[in-house]
Amino acid sequence: MTYCVGIKLNAGLVFLSDSRTNAGVDHISTFRKMIVYERAGDRFMVLLSAGNLSISQSVREILQVEQLKEGEGSEPITIWNARSMFDAARVLGQAVRRVYDRDAESLKYAGVEFNVSLIFGGQIKGEGMRLFHVYSAGNFIEATSETPYFQIGESKYGKPVLDRVITPDTPLDEAAKCALVSMDSTMKSNLSVGPPLDLVVYEVNRFQSDKLVSIDMANPYYRMLHSSWGQKLREVFDSLDDPVWDDAHTETPLKVTDGQNKPLRKITRAEEKLI
Amino acid sequence: MTYCVGIKLNAGLVFLSDSRTNAGVDHISTFRKMIVYERAGDRFMVLLSAGNLSISQSVREILQVEQLKEGEGSEPITIWNARSMFDAARVLGQAVRRVYDRDAESLKYAGVEFNVSLIFGGQIKGEGMRLFHVYSAGNFIEATSETPYFQIGESKYGKPVLDRVITPDTPLDEAAKCALVSMDSTMKSNLSVGPPLDLVVYEVNRFQSDKLVSIDMANPYYRMLHSSWGQKLREVFDSLDDPVWDDAHTETPLKVTDGQNKPLRKITRAEEKLI
Numbered sequence A, B: 001m002t003y004c005v006g007i008k009l010n011a012g013l014v015f016l017s018d019s020r021t022n023a024g025v026d027h028i029s030t031f032r033k034m035i036v037y038e039r040a041g042d043r044f045m046v047l048l049s050a051g052n053l054s055i056s057q058s059v060r061e062i063l064q065v066e067q068l069k070e071g072e073g074s075e076p077i078t079i080w081n082a083r084s085m086f087d088a089a090r091v092l093g094q095a096v097r098r099v100y101d102r103d104a105e106s107l108k109y110a111g112v113e114f115n116v117s118l119i120f121g122g123q124i125k126g127e128g129m130r131l132f133h134v135y136s137a138g139n140f141i142e143a144t145s146e147t148p149y150f151q152i153g154e155s156k157y158g159k160p161v162l163d164r165v166i167t168p169d170t171p172l173d174e175a176a177k178c179a180l181v182s183m184d185s186t187m188k189s190n191l192s193v194g195p196p197l198d199l200v201v202y203e204v205n206r207f208q209s210d211k212l213v214s215i216d217m218a219n220p221y222y223r224m225l226h227s228s229w230g231q232k233l234r235e236v237f238d239s240l241d242d243p244v245w246d247d248a249h250t251e252t253p254l255k256v257t258d259g260q261n262k263p264l265r266k267i268t269r270a271e272e273k274l275i
Helices: A053-063 A085-109 A160-165 A172-190 A221-239 A268-272 B053-063 B085-111 B161-167 B172-189 B220-239 B270-274
Strands: A003-009 A012-017 A021-022 A027-029 A036-037 A045-051 A117-124 A130-134 A139-143 A149-153 A197-203 A209-217 A244-249 A254-259 A259-264 A265-268 B003-008 B013-015 B020-022 B026-029 B036-040 B041-051 B117-125 B130-134 B138-141 B150-153 B195-203 B212-215 B242-248 B256-257 B260-264 B264-266
Touching: A003 A045, A003 A130, A003 A172, A012 A045, A012 A117, A012 A172, A027 A130, A036 A197, A045 A053, A045 A085, A045 A149, A045 A197, A053 A085, A053 A117, A053 B041, A085 A117, A085 A139, A130 A149, A139 B117, A160 A172, A160 B172, A160 B220, A172 A197, A172 A221, A172 B161, A172 B220, A197 B220, A221 B172, A221 B220, A254 B212, A265 B195, A268 B003, A268 B195, B003 B041, B003 B117, B003 B130, B003 B172, B013 B041, B013 B117, B020 B150, B036 B195, B041 B053, B041 B085, B053 B085, B053 B117, B085 B117, B085 B138, B117 B150, B130 B150, B130 B264, B150 B161, B161 B172, B172 B195, B172 B220
Parallel strands: A036 B256, A254 B036
Antiparallel strands: A003 A012, A003 A149, A012 A197, A021 A027, A036 A045, A045 A117, A117 A130, A130 A139, A197 A209, A244 A265, A254 A259, B003 B013, B003 B150, B013 B195, B020 B026, B036 B041, B041 B117, B117 B130, B130 B138, B195 B212, B242 B264, B256 B260
């Protein structure tokens, strides 16, 4: 499948994507799911895609030339002349709808759902950074300070660590580290997400970035993260008390068992047990 | 929704379930998803259920009286006289099919899928412990030493920690702790899973257990686990180096950007950067 995450912080933006694609476990291949649109000093935008690969590739292709026409006389809007990320996201939404008009019916005949999910974020000169989640219908939502990140694809395994760490005040490199830990947990539990990983870090008001990296499993930083996180997580787990069973029984019984109710006990902490 | 986990270890069995049920976020209620079947000294069995509540409740009701008839003359098999957990699981599978025959068509008219997922495990005198995952069709699979646990419901958030910790050699109380951490991560990221939690720990060859507990958020052990795990997880995260960006660029560029390819950099570890 896919796992991608986009994070919007006060300090900038972080984008991370895996690159495994599978049509069933017997057809696994590597496709990049990240594309960067940059005109240095003017605009910096990143697109992450999940869902049906033929759809997302078509969307990426079309997006380069897609034009949003706003009535007579006005110049058509493209991602390269859009004055706001909102307009650029509208162009992307129209690109999705164009692919829908072209392919959806044939896909339906083949029993394939029109399924694509996109994270699109960046900054255009004249406004602040913005981050959008674009759906199969071409509609989209925008990240806020309460919801500073979006995930697409296999998002559940890696969500708890994001929920614990990410706030708008999180520094950029710390957020990048968090995204990589989130990806590491996902790859540990889901075969359909895999390397290499593409990471981009954008600093606010730079309108360009050279913090782009493609990470394979030989990458020393990722190797450190993978082994240290796993090992220290285990140490933390071991450092927590096991539950201690209290001998007393509570009044509220649990469940029937052969007609009878079963009395409950309590679990408590070692030190409290000693008291 | 629901999150339940059943774990089979050399030392015994661990079962944990939440108790939140929701039909949409505006209709959330508390239903226990665990039931214990015990005849002390003879058999100890635990059933965890996820999916459509009307189905799982009917299955639980019917299971008490369900009889598996094996040709003329032979005594009908129930969960109370079954000679093996495998036979008991077959009785459970038949109970599921009975509810299917009764309700599936009407549910279909109402646009509701016949959806139930069950974890059923325990030990019957004369054989070892066994753990099964029973599906909506009444078919089932059994846990092995390579796959020592089953999850039903919202399983993804809590899977990474199980994958990191659980092996057949894991001690019982440590496995109970792991199940609770897995539940804690799930509740942190998914509103549809909630307290109170029902936990049962069974020691091999006891054919009974009084290690049953119902855990609410006031439980001192769970409170410790919740706060310590979150805090120490954060400490571990902070203890890992942030990525350091190498100034050199690699040869393999990433993605087109306004027609051009974008050179990549490397990320590395602080100490290596210093070399």
